[in-house]
Amino acid sequence: MKGRCDVVLWRSQVRRETGFSLxxxxxxxxxxxxxxxxAGSHIGEYLNVARTIKARGDVHALVTSVTYFLSDVGRLQxxxxxxPPSLLVSDGDIPEPGGDEARPWTLPMDGxxxxxxxxxxxxxxxxxxxxxxxxxxxxxxxxxxxxxxxxVGCVAATGTDYVTIVASAGPDGVVNAAFRSKxxxxxxxxxxxGIVATGKDGDxxxxxxxxxxxxxxxxxxxxxDASQPRNR
Numbered sequence: 001m002k003g004r005c006d007v008v009l010w011r012s013q014v015r016r017e018t019g020f021s022l023x024x025x026x027x028x029x030x031x032x033x034x035x036x037x038x039a040g041s042h043i044g045e046y047l048n049v050a051r052t053i054k055a056r057g058d059v060h061a062l063v064t065s066v067t068y069f070l071s072d073v074g075r076l077q078x079x080x081x082x083x084p085p086s087l088l089v090s091d092g093d094i095p096e097p098g099g100d101e102a103r104p105w106t107l108p109m110d111g112x113x114x115x116x117x118x119x120x121x122x123x124x125x126x127x128x129x130x131x132x133x134x135x136x137x138x139x140x141x142x143x144x145x146x147x148x149x150x151x152v153g154c155v156a157a158t159g160t161d162y163v164t165i166v167a168s169a170g171p172d173g174v175v176n177a178a179f180r181s182k183x184x185x186x187x188x189x190x191x192x193x194g195i196v197a198t199g200k201d202g203d204x205x206x207x208x209x210x211x212x213x214x215x216x217x218x219x220x221x222x223x224x225d226a227s228q229p230r231n232r
Contacts, residue, residue, distance in 0.1 A: 048171065051143035055168045055192045058139060058148065062166040063194040065135040066150055069121050070196070073128045076152055079115055086153030086222035088117035092141025095169035098176035098189060104222045105149050105167060105175045113222060117150065142168040142192075150196070151179055154223035162223050164196040180223050 070076075076084035089109060097103040107114050119125040121135040141147055146169045154162040161182050169175040170190035177191050 051171070052192070054143050055170070058142065059166050059168055059192050059194045062136070062139070062148060062150065063196050065121060066152070066164070066166065066196045069133065069135045070155060072132045073130050076120075076155065077126050077128060079111055079119055079126050082112060084153070084221075085113060085115040086151065087114045088120060088150045088152050089114060090117055090139055090141060090148040092147030093145050093173070095146045095173050095175045098174045101178035101180070102175050104151070104179040105169075105177070113153075117148075142170075144169070144171055144173060146173050149175070151223060153221045154180065155196075166194045166196065168192040 078084045087104065087107065094106050094108060097106045109116060117136070120128075121133055122137075124131045124133060139148070149167050151165050151167075154164045162180050163182065165177060165179075165181065167175060167177050168191065170192050172190055174189070175191060176189035177193050
């Protein structure tokens, strides 16, 4: 009888030492889920911070590159002998406008108003004589998949003091910075922007304007006082 009790006791001990009850398993699974959720939220925060740092670095690099580019070429030229562009853009999705003042940032690349910045700053397919680039290497979309934009037309807006801006729409993909602005002010948005140092009165702009604009055609400089943001 004693031996039988010992066997039963031993089996009971084995079950306790080698298995989990339903309650114990539930507690462990809950604890693991809490730890994983907490770690996941922090990882998401770290990724957002890393993307923002990357975008700020890209904007700073673009500001520096555009400054050197304009200093070398002296004035903007248009692709295929056309008028100079108002906006240069990188690869990436077109951001959403946060208002009418920001709408020109979201125009599609058309070879007239909006041109590929690579053609001007990486490959010189435009044919600048004083070009000493490439001024950029390996820049694509911003970390959220949208394109970077540079309102280079504001360099050519002679007689005004509009600032030349490099802009990323930021995490929300909505650009809020005014395309035509005399002072880049802080806004309630997540845009990442920088100002390009240029001379007064369009020192780096094409002299004489665009002679090939036909009557009634849309303005070829979106920073001109005569131009208005186009509603789409």
